[in-house]
Amino acid sequence: MRLIAAELGVSVSLVSRALSGKAKEFRISQSTEQAILKSAKRHNYSPNRVARGLRLGKTNTLGLVVPNISNFFYSNVVRQVERAARDKGFSILLADSQDDEDVERKSVTILRESMVDGIAIAPCGLRCDHIVSAKEEKFPIVCVDGYFPDSGVPYVISDHIAGARMAVRHLLENGHSEIAFVQGYPDVQVSYDRLGGFKAELADYGIAVKDHMIVGEQFSYQSGYEAARKVLERQHPPTALFAVNNEIALGVLGAIQEKGLSVPGDVSVVAFDDLPWVLHLRIPLTTVAQNYEELGQGVVDLLVQSIQGDTPQQSVSVVVPVRLVERGSVRKLRSLRNAHHEISSSKIL
Amino acid sequence: MRLIAAELGVSVSLVSRALSGKAKEFRISQSTEQAILKSAKRHNYSPNRVARGLRLGKTNTLGLVVPNISNFFYSNVVRQVERAARDKGFSILLADSQDDEDVERKSVTILRESMVDGIAIAPCGLRCDHIVSAKEEKFPIVCVDGYFPDSGVPYVISDHIAGARMAVRHLLENGHSEIAFVQGYPDVQVSYDRLGGFKAELADYGIAVKDHMIVGEQFSYQSGYEAARKVLERQHPPTALFAVNNEIALGVLGAIQEKGLSVPGDVSVVAFDDLPWVLHLRIPLTTVAQNYEELGQGVVDLLVQSIQGDTPQQSVSVVVPVRLVERGSVRKLRSLRNAHHEISSSKIL
DNA sequence: GATTTTAGCACAATCGTTTGACTTCAGGGG
DNA sequence: CCCCTGAAGTCAAACGATTGTGCTAAAATC
Numbered sequence: 001m002r003l004i005a006a007e008l009g010v011s012v013s014l015v016s017r018a019l020s021g022k023a024k025e026f027r028i029s030q031s032t033e034q035a036i037l038k039s040a041k042r043h044n045y046s047p048n049r050v051a052r053g054l055r056l057g058k059t060n061t062l063g064l065v066v067p068n069i070s071n072f073f074y075s076n077v078v079r080q081v082e083r084a085a086r087d088k089g090f091s092i093l094l095a096d097s098q099d100d101e102d103v104e105r106k107s108v109t110i111l112r113e114s115m116v117d118g119i120a121i122a123p124c125g126l127r128c129d130h131i132v133s134a135k136e137e138k139f140p141i142v143c144v145d146g147y148f149p150d151s152g153v154p155y156v157i158s159d160h161i162a163g164a165r166m167a168v169r170h171l172l173e174n175g176h177s178e179i180a181f182v183q184g185y186p187d188v189q190v191s192y193d194r195l196g197g198f199k200a201e202l203a204d205y206g207i208a209v210k211d212h213m214i215v216g217e218q219f220s221y222q223s224g225y226e227a228a229r230k231v232l233e234r235q236h237p238p239t240a241l242f243a244v245n246n247e248i249a250l251g252v253l254g255a256i257q258e259k260g261l262s263v264p265g266d267v268s269v270v271a272f273d274d275l276p277w278v279l280h281l282r283i284p285l286t287t288v289a290q291n292y293e294e295l296g297q298g299v300v301d302l303l304v305q306s307i308q309g310d311t312p313q314q315s316v317s318v319v320v321p322v323r324l325v326e327r328g329s330v331r332k333l334r335s336l337r338n339a340h341h342e343i344s345s346s347k348i349l
Numbered sequence: 350m351r352l353i354a355a356e357l358g359v360s361v362s363l364v365s366r367a368l369s370g371k372a373k374e375f376r377i378s379q380s381t382e383q384a385i386l387k388s389a390k391r392h393n394y395s396p397n398r399v400a401r402g403l404r405l406g407k408t409n410t411l412g413l414v415v416p417n418i419s420n421f422f423y424s425n426v427v428r429q430v431e432r433a434a435r436d437k438g439f440s441i442l443l444a445d446s447q448d449d450e451d452v453e454r455k456s457v458t459i460l461r462e463s464m465v466d467g468i469a470i471a472p473c474g475l476r477c478d479h480i481v482s483a484k485e486e487k488f489p490i491v492c493v494d495g496y497f498p499d500s501g502v503p504y505v506i507s508d509h510i511a512g513a514r515m516a517v518r519h520l521l522e523n524g525h526s527e528i529a530f531v532q533g534y535p536d537v538q539v540s541y542d543r544l545g546g547f548k549a550e551l552a553d554y555g556i557a558v559k560d561h562m563i564v565g566e567q568f569s570y571q572s573g574y575e576a577a578r579k580v581l582e583r584q585h586p587p588t589a590l591f592a593v594n595n596e597i598a599l600g601v602l603g604a605i606q607e608k609g610l611s612v613p614g615d616v617s618v619v620a621f622d623d624l625p626w627v628l629h630l631r632i633p634l635t636t637v638a639q640n641y642e643e644l645g646q647g648v649v650d651l652l653v654q655s656i657q658g659d660t661p662q663q664s665v666s667v668v669v670p671v672r673l674v675e676r677g678s679v680r681k682l683r684s685l686r687n688a689h690h691e692i693s694s695s696k697i698l
Numbered sequence: 699g700a701t702t703t704t705a706g707c708a709c710a711a712t713c714g715t716t717t718g719a720c721t722t723c724a725g726g727g728g
Numbered sequence: 729c730c731c732c733t734g735a736a737g738t739c740a741a742a743c744g745a746t747t748g749t750g751c752t753a754a755a756a757t758c
Binding site: 350351361362365366369396397399400401402403404405 | 713714715716717
């Protein structure tokens with residue numbers, strides 16, 4: 001800008017205004033405006049976003065924190081968030097928290113130091129003081145996938161409870177009553193919700209929840225694998241397993257395969273998270289599909305709303321519906337179902 | 350910083366120096382240093398990276414451009430790049446070019462406007478003027494996955510040629526000579542290399558390349574699906590297919606399944622890109638595995654080297670070895686192989 | 699002809715940090 | 729008594745853009 005100003009013998013302010021299209025507003029003569037624009041082209045000038053950010057107090061950048069970007073679910077969320085953000089003129093500053101609360105915390109700090117205009121975060125734990133304190137300082141922040149009830153932090157999530165219920169109902173309706181719940185790290189809201197849905201649906205059918213059927217401790221292949229192994233080695237193994245995310249689902253399949261069991265012949269499987277490759281698994285998995293696009297779009301919308309100050313309602317949040325995609329990894333157990341009816345007089349749809 | 354300075358009745362410069370640990374160097378009395386540090390804690394001050402970036406001319410941020418972050422390959426690269434960058438104190442400004450050269454071009458502009466200290470880019474096309482011009486302006490930029498020969502732009506790539514050769518050799522050694530090459534967008538260096546490897550290996554075995562066996566036009570499920578369908582419907586269909594990336598591989602599997610064919614019974618498949626779920630496919634795929642970690646680490650290393658000005662060699666680039674992981678999607682065709690030998694007197698290992 | 703308007707532009711502060719160049723004061727050596 | 733040294737700090741200019749205010753002519757008005 002200096003260069004241009006000097007070259008044309010005008011002031012920098014003039015250049016700035018001309019380049020930001022405020023020529024009319026500030027009565028800049030057509031001749032100088034054209035000269036400035038032309039000169040800018042020649043030097044192929046492009047504004048310094050950092051300087052502008054400093055002056056304007058906003059950078060047109062959104063921070064995005066996810067626990068593990070190589071997880072297909074998150075990479076899709078990232079993609080959708082990036083797309084939605086770009087549509088609104090924002091760039092994405094990305095941080096991978098590696099499922100570590102400390103890293104997450106540091107990432108949030110760095111993002112705020114970087115003057116991002118807002119942060120979208122898929123939290124990896126239960127502690128949320130860094131998030132809440134951001135919110136209390138009027139810093140735009142929105143959770144995605146996970147959330148913190150009563151924290152007042154807005155969120156965009158899939159309907160975890162309904163998703164879990166749908167999956168379990170599907171199993172129940174096919175006669176399964178011995179269902180293992182293979183979860184990830186239990187102490188996050190997502191886990192609470194999915195487990196809650198699982199239990200609630202069982203309760204609706206009058207079936208008691210057995211604690212030993214709730215297994216697993218991490219959102220990883222390994223954890224899913226070990227948990228499934230353990231539960232399948234019980235004296236009375238489950239007839240169906242519900243895997244709480246895609247990585248765990250793979251672990252579960254690994255364990256099943258290793259035991260020489262077949263899906264759905266010996267054991268049925270339903271998983272949370274839909275993936276393109278489930279179709280081509282040995283047995284196409286029946287899954288609860290989440291809507292990445294709505295999640296990504298939703299979180300960006302909320303964030304941008306909050307940034308622009310028009311926050312109509314206090315804490316608007318979005319719950320995106322999920323849907324069950326049946327693919328044949330669940331076996332119909334008529335006999336068992338009927339048997340069970342007589343015993344438990346469970347509620348029938 | 351102002352606040353702290355005012356509160357203690359000292360100048361901002363003092364605060365700045367104290368906080369950046371230059372107390373000794375600038376002979377700041379222990380008492381004031383402590384006071385400043387204490388005050389900073391109380392206000393939980395954290396520096397403004399934007400202001401610092403403006404002043405210092407560097408932001409400790411790396412730009413990263415990938416064609417499609419929801420592709421498992423790229424999401425892993427992103428993860429590794431992010432990790433390696435964080436280890437060196439850099440953040441990642443992410444852009445998804447959506448396999449669109451114009452978007453890619455704009456992304457590079459935005460990243461440079463954002464004063465990132467360097468850019469890692471997985472190019473999605475053949476045009477590279479924006480990349481070369483960055484390099485010519487001494488702007489640190491490194492390609493990953495793709496590259497531009499003779500452009501002088503450093504790169505970190507997998508050994509595409511060797512990978513393709515390994516895959517093809519494996520097929521040849523199992524008696525396949527009618528191999529379809531299911532590629533993506535042909536006009537990128539990656540495609541040239543993989544196709545080149547394919548042809549070279551066939552040539553080494555004295556087998557002529559048939560143009561109608563080279564199919565596909567995009568790096569997508571759909572493209573892989575359609576290409577596989579078409580080639581399988583020929584009068585003399587191939588006995589094996591080589592899918593050039595993971596999404597295409599899925600499309601190929603989809604087509605095979607739809608035709609009611611079995612892998613490897615009716616047709617063998619090898620794919621580029623290793624994925625966690627290939628183990629649990631109907632038939633575990635034999636794949637060419639890339640080393641994400643080395644790719645990510647390598648590109649960050651090169652970039653940081655270039656940023657810090659110590660560029661030992663002119664254009665250091667890295668070619669990361671790949672390895673073939675056999676899993677049983679290739680059938681041994683003794684008969685066919687022998688038959689073929691007699692006809693073509695092909696070179697045998 | 700005096701005054702007001704207005705077109706066209708320049709000045710300078712500002713955003714938050716960093717940093718080279720000064721300043722000030724006390725004490726020591728000659 | 730003067731000069732020098734060193735300790736402890738201050739000043740002010742940058743970085744690159746934006747923006748409120750002020751200035752100067754020429755044109756319009758009465």
